[in-house]
Amino acid sequence: MNIHEYQAKQILKKFGIQVPEGRFLEEGPSIEKKAHRLAVELAQGEVQPVWVVKAQVHAGGRGKAGGVRVCKDLDAVEQAVSAISGMILVNEQTGPQGKKVHRVWIEKGSSIARECYCGVLLDRSTSQVVMVVSTEGGMDIEEVAEKHPEKILRVSIDPLTGFLPFHARKLAFGLGFSADQTKKAIGFFSGLYRCFTELDCSLIEINPMVLTQDDHIMALDAKFGFDDNALFRHPEILAMRDLLEEHPQDVEASEYGLAYIALDGNIGCLVNGAGLAMATMDIIQLHGGSPANFLM
Numbered sequence: 539m540n541i542h543e544y545q546a547k548q549i550l551k552k553f554g555i556q557v558p559e560g561r562f563l564e565e566g567p568s569i570e571k572k573a574h575r576l577a578v579e580l581a582q583g584e585v586q587p588v589w590v591v592k593a594q595v596h597a598g599g600r601g602k603a604g605g606v607r608v609c610k611d612l613d614a615v616e617q618a619v620s621a622i623s624g625m626i627l628v629n630e631q632t633g634p635q636g637k638k639v640h641r642v643w644i645e646k647g648s649s650i651a652r653e654c655y656c657g658v659l660l661d662r663s664t665s666q667v668v669m670v671v672s673t674e675g676g677m678d679i680e681e682v683a684e685k686h687p688e689k690i691l692r693v694s695i696d697p698l699t700g701f702l703p704f705h706a707r708k709l710a711f712g713l714g715f716s717a718d719q720t721k722k723a724i725g726f727f728s729g730l731y732r733c734f735t736e737l738d739c740s741l742i743e744i745n746p747m748v749l750t751q752d753d754h755i756m757a758l759d760a761k762f763g764f765d766d767n768a769l770f771r772h773p774e775i776l777a778m779r780d781l782l783e784e785h786p787q788d789v790e791a792s793e794y795g796l797a798y799i800a801l802d803g804n805i806g807c808l809v810n811g812a813g814l815a816m817a818t819m820d821i822i823q824l825h826g827g828s829p830a831n832f833l834m
Contacts, residue, residue, distance in 0.1 A: 539763070539764045539766055539775070540596045540762065540764075540783070541764075541778045541779075542594045542595075543759060543761070544560065544562045544594060545762075545778045546761065546762045547560070547760055549737070550729070550733065550760060553730070554729045555730065555733075556726075556754055556755065556756045556757070557757050557758075557760070558645040558646050558758065559580060559646050560580070560643055560644055560645030560646065561579065561580065561643070561644050562594065562641055562643045563619065563641065563642045563643075564640065565639070565640045565642075570619055573591075573615055573616055573642070574612055574615065577612055577615045578612070580646050581646075587647070588608065588610055588646070588647030589609045589615050589645070590606065590607070590608055590645050591606070591607045591618035591619055591622060591642060592622075592642065592643045592644075592645070593606070593622045593627055593641075594641035595627055595639055595783065596637070597627070597631040597632045597637060598631050598743075598745075598761060599630060599631055599678070600627060600629070603629040603632075604627070605622060605627045605639065607621075607622070608647065615644065622639055622642055623639060623642050624638065624639060625638070625639050626638055637783070638782075640782055648758060649750050649751040649752070650748045650749075650750060650751070651748075651749045651751050651753075652675070652749040653675030653746035653748050653758075654672065654747045654749070655670075655671060655673075655674060655676075655682070655743075655746065655747065656670070656727075656730065656744040656745070657670040657671075657742065657745075658730055658731065658739070658741070659741050659742075660740065666694045666695060666696060666697060667697070667731065667735065668695070669692070669693045669695065669705070669709060669727065669730070669731070670691070670692050670693075671690075671709050672689050672691070673689055673714065674686065675746035676745065679745065691708075691713075693705050693708055693709055695731065700735075701727070703728075706720075706727040707720060709723065709727055710723040710724070715749075719749065722753070722754070722755050723755055730742060730744070738764060738768035738769075738771065739762060739763065739764055740765050741761070741762065742760070742762055743760070743761040744758075745759055746758050785800050787800050796834070797832070797833070798831060800831055801828075801829050801831055801832065802828065803822075803830045803831075804828060805822055805827045805830055806830045806833075807830070807831055808833050808834075809834050812834060815832055815833070815834050
């Protein structure tokens with residue numbers, strides 16, 4: 539299961555990870571007036587406020603598709619919210635059909651000194667959690683891995699020891715952090731690891747992870763994936779599920795406890811095991827067909 543950026547940031551705050559202050563809005567009438575009021579709330583105490591308006595959909599690359607806008611006055615905030623709310627956001631991750639934006643997030647602008655990447659995932663070949671960092675924050679990590687693999691650092695964490703300070707220091711040194719910045723990074727990385735393991739995540743991506751002008755480390759964006767089989771242990775996470783972001787057939791299948799993934803083909807598959815399902819799909823492709831789904 540995936541969640542929205544604003545929900546991910548609520549979770550990160552509980553684990554001591556600094557995130558920008560923000561407010562979210564649902565699509566509806568008078569959304570511009572509501573955005574104006576919330577932007578004023580966020581700007582209290584700021585001499586030259588800056589806001590960032592973000593589309594909330596389960597897809598990355600929103601900025602490239604016009605779903606992220608930096609605003610320097612309240613009129614610009616209203617215009618950005620009006621343009622983004624209800625838009626069909628189309629990029630490589632959404633596919634040509636795109637995703638409709640039902641929710642918008644407004645957050646305070648941050649004074650960025652550096653942008654980095656940080657990800658936490660499970661390496662199934664070693665059965666260990668792996669933390670991945672790169673100095674190339676703000677970019678697609680797949681592009682970095684392809685063009686600049688030397689700029690990616692991976693650190694595996696033994697489940698018997700858990701995350702230790704030396705893991706964090708290795709990650710921080712790889713990013714070129716100073717001694718003082720490394721002390722703050724230890725709290726950031728250890729918080730991410732606790733979040734990943736305690737909430738049964740399958741993926742956490744912080745892109746970008748930023749170093750601010752005053753040397754704070756902050757999660758400027760966040761993407762979460764959760765192990766569906768563990769959600770019974772986390773009803774508070776399950777409550778964050780947004781059915782509007784899922785394919786109607788996926789939603790219906792989940793109501794019956796089925797694993798279903800819609801594909802672009804025209805031959806339906808109903809099988810009784812994941813391995814057999816993959817083999818069946820391979821055979822269909824081998825003989826010139828195209829599977830319409832994965833279902834078991």
